[in-house]
Amino acid sequence: MTVRRMPAALRPLAGMLLLCAASCQASDSVLPVNPAGVFERLILDAIAVADRNTEKSGFFVESIAAARSIAQNSALWTSERISVCFWNGEEAARLAVAKSAQRWNSASRIALDFYEASGKTRRCVNANTADIRVSLNGQDAALRYFPGQERNGNWSLIGRQGNFPPIGEGRDVRYDVTVNLPEAAGKLALNDLDQLDFTVGHEFGHALGLLHEFQAKVCAGWIDIDTLASDQGWSKPDAALNLAPLTDLTIRYQTVGGYDKLSIMQYNFAAKYYVQRPPEVNPCRRDKDVIAPSKGDFATLKELYGKPKGPVLAATQVLRVYGSIAGLRDKLLQRRQFALQNHPPVADALGEVQRALQRLEDLENGRY
Secondary structure (H helix, E strand, C coil): CCCCCCCCCCHHHCCEECCCCCCCCCCCCCCCCCHHHHHHHHHHHHHHHHHHHHHHHCCCHHHHHHCCEEEEHHHCCCCCEEEEEECCCCHHHHHHHHHHHHHHHHCCCCEEECECCCCCECECCCCCCCCEEEECCCCCCCCCCCCCCCCCCCEECCHHHHHCCCCCCCCCCCCCCCEECCCHHHHHHCCCHHHHHHHHHHHHHHHCCECCHHHCHHHCCCECHHHHHHHHCCCHHHHHHHHCCHHHCCCCEEEECCCCCCCCCCCCCCHHHECCECCECCCCCCCCCCCCCCHHHHHHHHHHHCCCCCCCCCHHHHHHHHCCHHHHHHHHHHHHHHHHHHCHHHHHHHHHHHHHHHHHHHHHCCCC
């Protein structure tokens, strides 16, 4: 699935879609030979069980309530570290792109890794250097652009599609370029950091597996596809591919939560491309451009890939947060009660945590 380049009138607004805690920090080391060491380890184990099972079950309801977006099922990454390299561009531009893209790293368990051991951005040597391979110069003659990959447009392959063989090629062939950002250096030179952040954030959202937010069913009929296609010189099929509701296409996708008007995965459309039907209000229109992933975007990645890894809390920090073993136990009891009402399977896991906490109390009281 490919798209045409977005001409200059619209390119600054968005990139193109291309398809083919904790407050306390401490060491987790323990003293292995005395009861205090056992006590601490059991606390860590109990918290790990609680976090693992509540995360797996979708127990953190506040995150799920905020989670919104569309992702392509087959393109989601299966590893937690996603390496990125650059084929070209000055180091200043590469660093600016890396800094902007890394805003996604706080969202979930997976992380974009741009750097060599030296601290400089990673250079692409070949198509096997990294998972995501970025070009900042569409006119780089050394790079092969496959059909549908326009040299002068901002676009990204979706998720791990960059490691699939290009259509019509042998299984050992890989795309040279999986993210194309030929306008990044120019935006940086002009100090147009808002547009740089939007474009980079949008395209790396695609690189993490997200699709266009405005292709949700709720926006069907509310984006003037015909006018947009005419203004940009697109064929109607090409415009529909990038703008039509995904229910009209054949992509296998999943949605997380409801439609999010503030998602960075929605273009910053000019007002004239929003359909007006007074007195109805266009549900997809936003009057202010966005430049950063929304809370819903972050919650979506957390739902798809798991919550970020945080520092492990040792026993003294656990007690500092909860006040006592009893305080920690009360918190888990509250979680268990919620689980019983909303997601019974997780209650069994929390029961295991409670039994571990009972053991902690036994240790605390000298009943070894």
